[in-house]
Amino acid sequence: MPYKFSFDMSRVSKSIFRGFARAAYEKNMHRKVGRNMRDLAEKLKICELTGLDISDASMLVEDLVDLYVRNLIEKEKFLKTKRRALFLSHCSRKYMDHRCQARFDPKVPSYYCAQCSPDCLINRATALGKERGCDVYVLPGGTCIPQILEKTPYEGIVGVACSQELKEGGEYLKSKNLPGQAVFLVKNGCANTRFNIKSLEKILRK
Numbered sequence: 001m002p003y004k005f006s007f008d009m010s011r012v013s014k015s016i017f018r019g020f021a022r023a024a025y026e027k028n029m030h031r032k033v034g035r036n037m038r039d040l041a042e043k044l045k046i047c048e049l050t051g052l053d054i055s056d057a058s059m060l061v062e063d064l065v066d067l068y069v070r071n072l073i074e075k076e077k078f079l080k081t082k083r084r085a086l087f088l089s090h091c092s093r094k095y096m097d098h099r100c101q102a103r104f105d106p107k108v109p110s111y112y113c114a115q116c117s118p119d120c121l122i123n124r125a126t127a128l129g130k131e132r133g134c135d136v137y138v139l140p141g142g143t144c145i146p147q148i149l150e151k152t153p154y155e156g157i158v159g160v161a162c163s164q165e166l167k168e169g170g171e172y173l174k175s176k177n178l179p180g181q182a183v184f185l186v187k188n189g190c191a192n193t194r195f196n197i198k199s200l201e202k203i204l205r206k
């Protein structure tokens with residue numbers, strides 16, 4: 001489910017998030033710091049940079065810190081995996097209309113990028129994923145994940161999506177005892193969304 005609000009976090013400092021999440025993880029206190037999310041949102045100037053009100057900004061910060069912490073918790077197990085899938089969100093395609101040449105296979109279900117635009121994030125992420133040995137899927141929604149995992153027994157999953165979709169997908173993977181690593185969208189909105197390709201590269205390097 002998407003958020004009820006739109007955001008663009010491109011200008012927000014990721015290093016502060018990472019530092020906060022790591023500190024929370026090391027002190028095993030990320031569950032206790034909910035009340036501090038408002039403070040962190042204020043420190044990061046999220047309201048000024050994104051136009052969100054403080055309660056939406058706090059919710060977003062809480063979700064993102066949770067995702068960072070989950071990545072840290074699952075990292076060791078993920079590193080031991082060999083057969084991996086990369087799930088990309090279709091909303092980061094350069095075009096969401098007929099100009100996107102991707103083929104959709106309903107039997108999978110997934111889009112497959114046809115590389116029509118070198119500057120398309122999905123094109124770049126697909127190439128990166130393949131280069132690092134992953135099977136790459138461009139998903140129209142999180143409900144495709146169980147169908148794909150039923151067909152192929154992957155050991156590890158990398159997911160790129162908005163933080164709400166990642167939260168739901170993470171719960172599903174947990175129920176299947178599958179380690180995952182997540183890259184969240186820095187701009188949501190279900191079209192023309194963006195994520196940090198360097199974050200994906202870093203995860204796939206593992």
Ligand code: SF4
Nearest residue numbers: 100101102113116120
């Ligand atoms: S590069 Fe791939 S995903 Fe991007 S618009 Fe073209 S076909 Fe679609």
Ligand code: SF4
Nearest residue numbers: 002089091161162190
């Ligand atoms: S922002 Fe993208 S990943 Fe999130 S719900 Fe919308 S389409 Fe799905």
